[in-house]
Structure formats: C-alpha cells, structure tokens
Amino acid sequence: MPAVQKQFEDFHSAICFDEDDEKATLREKREIILKALKENLDDDVPSFVNFNQGSYSMHTGVVPLESNFDIDVGLIFDCKKDKYPDPVALKKKVRDAVDTNFRTVAIRRPCVTVNYMSGGEVSYHVDLAIYTEGDDGKLYLAKGKENSAEEHRIWEVSDPKGLTKRVCGAFEESDQLAQYRRCIRYLKRWREVQFRGAGAPLSIALTVAALHWFRxxxxxxxxxxxxxxxxxxxxxxxxxxxNEYSVDDGFHLRMKVVLPVEPYTDLMAKRTAAQMQNFKDKLAALRDALQEAYDEDLPEDACKHLKKQFGDDFKIPEKSETAKAVSAAVISTGNSA
Structure with missing residues (x-):
C-alpha cells in the first residue's frame, strides 16, 4: 500500500467547508433572515425559536463545486398543528415575511428556501424548516409545496436534533470521529464529481450510510x-x-438507507431502478479505484486513480523520496573473510 494519507488529508483541507469567511457570511444571512421574520410575520403568527440543522450542525459540509453555500435552520413555532391544519399556510407566511430585495424565496416540499443573488446567480441560500411541537413532545415538520394536493400537505413527525446528536456522537474517540467526518466529506465530493443532474443520492443519505456502516x-x-x-x-x-421485485420495474436493485430517528424514512426510496443501478455502478467504480490505488507501489500512481474519482482537488504528488524502492538489497551467499 502506498503512503497516500497526506494526499487524502490535503484533499480534505481543500474541500472542507470550514472557512471562517464563508461561515461568517452564512451566519450573517441567517441572522438577517431571523430578524426579518420577527419584524415582518403577521401578529397572529406564534413566536418561534431557531436552531441549526443539517451538515452545518453535523460538521460534514463540503465546499460546493457547482451549487452554492447553504445553511439549514429549523424554526419551531409555539403552537400546535391544529392552528395550521394546512402546514403550507404557515410556510406561506414565512415566505412572505422574508421575501424582500436581493432575495428570491421558494416554498419547497420540506422547507422554505431563501436564495441570495449575486450577478444573476444564487451565491448563498438558507433553508428554513418549519416545525411545531406536539403534545407528545415530538417535533412535526411542515411538508408540502404551494400547489401540492391536500394529501401531500402534512405535518410529519421529525427528529432533526436527534439525528444531529447521533451523527456527532458516532464515535467517542476524537481521532476516529475526525476520520469519519473526513470520509463523509470525501464521499460527498465524489457525489458531486460523479453525478450530473437528477438521480444523485441525497447528501444526507451518504451521511446516514456512514452512521450505519463506516468503521x-x-x-x-x-x-x-x-x-x-x-x-x-x-x-x-x-x-x-x-434484488427486489415490483410490478413497474420487475426485478431491480435496491439499497435502503434508513434514518435512525423518526420518521425512519428510507432515504433511497425515491431512486428509480435506473438511478439505483447507476449508483451501484459508480460505487463499484469507486471501490475498484480505491483497490487499484491500494495495489500501487508509488503514491503518484495511486493518486492518479483517486483523482479520477474525487476530482481535481485530489492532487497527484511529485515523485519523492517516499516512493517505494524497486531494487532489493543484495544478500551474499559466499564465505566472508
């Protein structure tokens, strides 16, 4: 096995979303939005408390290749679901309160997304997840789009804080936790490099897959x-x-990545048969590249395989003194004086 740990850690430094300037900008956007909500929400809308969720809070974020920097913010409104039988009604109030200059706001099924524009392009976005707390003490997430049918406008039990706690507490040893987070980031960047358009596995699915199967x-x-x-x-x-069977697809590949907290969703459930096959094929190609890198003698040769999978931020080192020697020591079998 070649010595490529330095190259992996350099790669991690390049893709790790841990830049103070970017984090400061996202925190600033978040605070501006929260201030706008408090000032602009209708008087009949209950008060709320906020918390960070998603990769920002789990410390698994990566610098985006083609998308934009984002932060996920949960808003827990001080009311019961019964106040808004249609959860989209509350999402509309949130949208209207933050829909001002220099932003575009969209109601998506799981959240309200606030986009900050620069030069005609989205440069940052903040996803606002809308919750209420039930009598059972559980959080319920407002799901549904503005034009969703009634059966798709629901309050769904959710445990974002529990998920964050599970991900952040996966390993007690700090060095093991650090490796776990690095590898999640490697796979997230691999996802961006290898998938284009629809069909890519959800980023959260990769994080939960690590929670289940990373060692x-x-x-x-x-x-x-x-x-x-x-x-x-x-x-x-x-x-x-x-291999599973369905009437629509016949026998086809499936891989389940189940949330370890409510609502225990299979995060791969919406992948089509073709998308699932593509995901497996790309995972197999990654496995082969990792194995080929392991089988090489020289770091520079190993990194050529890895760069094809992880992209240009995975650098190929110059030949160095750490390269494995190709000649064996000469052992004399004759008599010595």
Missing part, C-alpha cells in the same frame, strides 16, 4: 489510514444492494 481504520502505528477506511466502507455499502 474507522488505523494502522499498526496508530495513524489513520483513510484509503482503507474508504475501501472498507464502500465495499460494505455495495453489500447492502439486494
């Missing part, structure tokens, strides 16, 4: 070996695929 890998020296951790994880994910 840390450290060498005899106690140092992390991200190459082997990734290889083992991808092989385990490939082993989750099964």
């Amino acid at each position: 840390p890998n450290f060498g005899a020296s106690g140092k992390p070996v991200d190459l082997l951790a990734m290889l083992d994880w991808v092989e385990t994910m490939l082993a989750q695929f099964t």
Whole structure:
C-alpha cells in the first residue's frame, strides 16, 4: 500500500467547508433572515425559536463545486398543528415575511428556501424548516409545496436534533470521529464529481450510510489510514444492494438507507431502478479505484486513480523520496573473510 494519507488529508483541507469567511457570511444571512421574520410575520403568527440543522450542525459540509453555500435552520413555532391544519399556510407566511430585495424565496416540499443573488446567480441560500411541537413532545415538520394536493400537505413527525446528536456522537474517540467526518466529506465530493443532474443520492443519505456502516481504520502505528477506511466502507455499502421485485420495474436493485430517528424514512426510496443501478455502478467504480490505488507501489500512481474519482482537488504528488524502492538489497551467499 502506498503512503497516500497526506494526499487524502490535503484533499480534505481543500474541500472542507470550514472557512471562517464563508461561515461568517452564512451566519450573517441567517441572522438577517431571523430578524426579518420577527419584524415582518403577521401578529397572529406564534413566536418561534431557531436552531441549526443539517451538515452545518453535523460538521460534514463540503465546499460546493457547482451549487452554492447553504445553511439549514429549523424554526419551531409555539403552537400546535391544529392552528395550521394546512402546514403550507404557515410556510406561506414565512415566505412572505422574508421575501424582500436581493432575495428570491421558494416554498419547497420540506422547507422554505431563501436564495441570495449575486450577478444573476444564487451565491448563498438558507433553508428554513418549519416545525411545531406536539403534545407528545415530538417535533412535526411542515411538508408540502404551494400547489401540492391536500394529501401531500402534512405535518410529519421529525427528529432533526436527534439525528444531529447521533451523527456527532458516532464515535467517542476524537481521532476516529475526525476520520469519519473526513470520509463523509470525501464521499460527498465524489457525489458531486460523479453525478450530473437528477438521480444523485441525497447528501444526507451518504451521511446516514456512514452512521450505519463506516468503521474507522488505523494502522499498526496508530495513524489513520483513510484509503482503507474508504475501501472498507464502500465495499460494505455495495453489500447492502439486494434484488427486489415490483410490478413497474420487475426485478431491480435496491439499497435502503434508513434514518435512525423518526420518521425512519428510507432515504433511497425515491431512486428509480435506473438511478439505483447507476449508483451501484459508480460505487463499484469507486471501490475498484480505491483497490487499484491500494495495489500501487508509488503514491503518484495511486493518486492518479483517486483523482479520477474525487476530482481535481485530489492532487497527484511529485515523485519523492517516499516512493517505494524497486531494487532489493543484495544478500551474499559466499564465505566472508
């Protein structure tokens, strides 16, 4: 196995969404939106408290390649579901309160998205997830679009804080947790590089897949070996695929990635048979590249395989003194003086 841990960690530094300037900008956008909500919501709308959720709170965010920086914010309104039997009605009030200059606002099925524009392009966006708390103490998420049919406008039980706690507490050892987060980010960037358009697995599905199946890998020296951790994880994910039968698709591949908290959703459920096959094929190609990298002698040769999967931010090193020697030591079999 070649010594490529440095290249993996350099790659992580390049893709890790941990830049103070970007985080500060997102925090500023969040605070501006929260201020606008408090000032502009109708008087009959209950008060709310907010919390961060998603990759920002889980510390698994990556610098986007083609999309834009985002932050997920939960808003828990101080009312019961009965006040808004149609949850979209509350989402409309939130939209109207934040729909001002320099922003575009859209009601999506799981949230209200506030886009900040620059040069005609979206540069940042904030997703506002709307919740109420039930008598059972559980949170309920407002789901539905503005033009959704009545049966698709629902309050769905949800546990975003519980999920964040599970992801952030997956490993007690700090070095294991750090490797786990690095590998999640590697796979998220791989997703951006390898998938174009519809059909890509959800980012949260990859995070939850790590929660289910990732295992840390450290060498005899106690140092992390991200190459082997990734290889083992991808092989385990490939082993989750099964053949299922449906009237529409006949026998087809399925892989379930189930939320470990309510509502226990299968995060891969909406993938079509073709999308699921494509996902497996791309995972298999990643597995093969990781194995080929492992089988190489020189870091620069190993990294050529990895760059094809992870993109240009995975750098190929110059030949160095760390390259494996190709000649064996000469052993004398004759008598010595």
